[in-house]
Amino acid sequence: MAEDIDADVVVIGGGFSGINTALELAEQGITNIVVLEAKYLGYGGTGRNGGQVMAGIGHDLNKVKKHVGEKGLETIFKISNLGASIIADRVKRYDIDADLSRGYGYLAYNERQTKTLRVWEKEFKAVDPDQDIELLTGKDVQKVVGSRVYTAALKHMGGGHVHSLNLLLGEAKALTSYGARIFEHSPVVEVTYGDRVTVRTPGGTVRAAKMLWACDSFLADLEPYIYKKTINTYAFQLMTESLPDSLIEQISPIRGAFSDISPIINYYRVTRENRLLFGSATRFIEYTPSDLAEWNRKLLLQIFPYLDKVKIDLAWGGPMACSANLFPQIGSLPEHKNVFYVQGYSGFGVTPSHIVCKVLAEGMSEGSARYDLMSSIHHMDIIAKDKLRNVWMTLGKTWNQASGYWTGRR
Numbered sequence: 001m002a003e004d005i006d007a008d009v010v011v012i013g014g015g016f017s018g019i020n021t022a023l024e025l026a027e028q029g030i031t032n033i034v035v036l037e038a039k040y041l042g043y044g045g046t047g048r049n050g051g052q053v054m055a056g057i058g059h060d061l062n063k064v065k066k067h068v069g070e071k072g073l074e075t076i077f078k079i080s081n082l083g084a085s086i087i088a089d090r091v092k093r094y095d096i097d098a099d100l101s102r103g104y105g106y107l108a109y110n111e112r113q114t115k116t117l118r119v120w121e122k123e124f125k126a127v128d129p130d131q132d133i134e135l136l137t138g139k140d141v142q143k144v145v146g147s148r149v150y151t152a153a154l155k156h157m158g159g160g161h162v163h164s165l166n167l168l169l170g171e172a173k174a175l176t177s178y179g180a181r182i183f184e185h186s187p188v189v190e191v192t193y194g195d196r197v198t199v200r201t202p203g204g205t206v207r208a209a210k211m212l213w214a215c216d217s218f219l220a221d222l223e224p225y226i227y228k229k230t231i232n233t234y235a236f237q238l239m240t241e242s243l244p245d246s247l248i249e250q251i252s253p254i255r256g257a258f259s260d261i262s263p264i265i266n267y268y269r270v271t272r273e274n275r276l277l278f279g280s281a282t283r284f285i286e287y288t289p290s291d292l293a294e295w296n297r298k299l300l301l302q303i304f305p306y307l308d309k310v311k312i313d314l315a316w317g318g319p320m321a322c323s324a325n326l327f328p329q330i331g332s333l334p335e336h337k338n339v340f341y342v343q344g345y346s347g348f349g350v351t352p353s354h355i356v357c358k359v360l361a362e363g364m365s366e367g368s369a370r371y372d373l374m375s376s377i378h379h380m381d382i383i384a385k386d387k388l389r390n391v392w393m394t395l396g397k398t399w400n401q402a403s404g405y406w407t408g409r410r
Contacts, residue, residue, distance in 0.1 A: 001036065001183035002203040008032040009364070010199050010206045012188055012222075013214030014039075015046035016164075016353040017342045019172050021212055023090075024361030026178035033180040034206045036199065038187035041172055044218055045320050045349055047165045050237060050267045050279045052257045053087060054104060054159055055124060056080045057352045058327035059263075060407070067377040075373060079359070081127045083351030084158050086358065087167065094177075096170025099272045103256030104159030107141075107150045113261055114152040116408035121154055132157035145258055146250040147303045153258075161257035161269040164350050188222060193336045210364060213341040216349075217319040223341070225333055229323065229379040230344045233393050234288060236317035237279035238296040239271075240310050248274050251304060263400040263409050266299055275313070276300075281347070284401060286393035292317055322346040322396075324380040328353075330360045331375040340364055344379075 008030055011018045014037030022033045037043070057080045058064070065073050091100050108114040114137065121135045134155045136144055141153045172182060183201075190200040197211040213223050221227045248255065248270050257269035268278040278300045282289075289295035293315035301308055323329055323344035333339045342360050345352055356374070363371030382392060404410030 001186040001201050004204050005034055005181070005206045007034045007206055007208040009034070009210045009212065010197065010208035011035045011212045011214055012199070013037065013212075013216070013218075014041040014172070014182065014184065015044050015214065015216065016168060016349060017216060017357055018212065018214035019168060019175060020353055020357035021214065021342065021361050021364070022180055023171055023175045024358050025365060026175055026180055028361065028365055030365060031179045033175070034208065035175070035180065035182040036186045036188060036201060036206065037182070037184045038218070040184045041182070042165045042168045044216060045318065045345075046168050048237070048316055048318050049164055049235075049350055050257070050277060051161045051164045051269060051350060052104070052159075052259060052267055053084050053100075053162055053351050054259070054348065055084070055156065055351075056348070057355060058325070058348065059346060060326065063325040064327050064377050068373055072373050075370065077123075078127065079355055079370065080352075081124075081158075082358070083355045084160070086354040087162060087351065090171060090174070090354075091162075091167070094170055094174040096167060096174075098167040098170060099163040100160065100167075101162070101255060101257075102157050102160040103254040104156045104161075105144045105254070105256055105258040106154040106156065107145065107258055107260040108152040109149065109260060109262070110151055112405070112408050112410065116261060117152050117154040119408075124154075124156060128158055142253075144254055144256070145252055149303055150260075155254070157254075159257070162350065163272075191222070193333075193339060195338070197339060210338045210340065212360075212364070213339070213343070216343045216345070217321040219321075219343070223333075226329070226341045226343060228381045228385060229329060230321035231382045231385045231389060231392055232319040233281065233286060233322050233347075234317055234319055235279055235281045235347060236289065236292045236296055237277060237315065238293055238300070238312050239314040240276045240278075240307070241313050242274045243276065243310065245274065250306075251276060261409055263404040264397060266303065268300075276307070276310075282397070284394065284398050286390045286397065288317070320345065320347050320349070324382060325377075327377065328356045329377075329379045330356060330363070330371070331379070332363075
């Protein structure tokens, strides 16, 4: 960026949150929008995640019940199923080549988790009765996924998977078709709040009536009020070599995406190139494995031992911002109601970002009851998050693993 611009809205962050919110606003007729990205579009979690198109928002809706009440929880549950349809509509409307594929499997390792999937089956069918949703147990699990480690699989053909970077780039192209402007390699160096917000970059400034912080795990203390409300953890993925059709058919007869329902999940999917993408995170202790490929490969072989001769072509990882209640955060700054924020997807960002940003755009334009509801959820500060990051994450992971026994997730 090498100019000074006046805009209606300035967005900081070129991932799903920033681009999706801007696109929602543009579709409503608010088109004088500027998006500033410090690196390049999709540099963060948007460009390196597993591409899972799942149902739901957050890890456990009951964690926000005390803030929104029974009726509020029902509202959030109803909108939590919108993500897959929003993505499908975007792909179709803007002709985005994002490898969108249908078919998802939620997987159980034991009878406690199977019981949880039975509850999910009823809930999913109640929200979307026309969708192909079926709980499979015993040997029937292998009709969905070729592994013997699972006791049950909840097949949900409304979910699936997507090439998330291509989806983002398609959405960004759609945004610019409305006249919005996107500037990559334009880091923010100073923000001055007021009736009109001034955002300065090394090459120029943007003055706007409204602003959105959409930096998630890369906020880096640019806005202290929201920076202290999330903490970064890390996820790691690998990609196999291209596999023969027969092996892909064995791994996934529905060519779908999958995740177990443990507090910290393994997730995987087959790609259009017949590769298997597999990811996870450390279970109890927060650390970065010295060999990402080998670390993930061991987890992969626990599920698919017959892939022991398969070559690993790629391995990578990166940060993702977690909130204390593992639920996405939206709202505005207490003293600056024209400055909004969105962050804290806690590892589940592809699909929820499309839901959350629709609600956020409602709040940024004319307001809505849904925005008032979701922005009313309390966002707890995380004390000494930088100095004690490994300690807090280790304690949090250990607690979630232990509590999983009585929540049906272990």
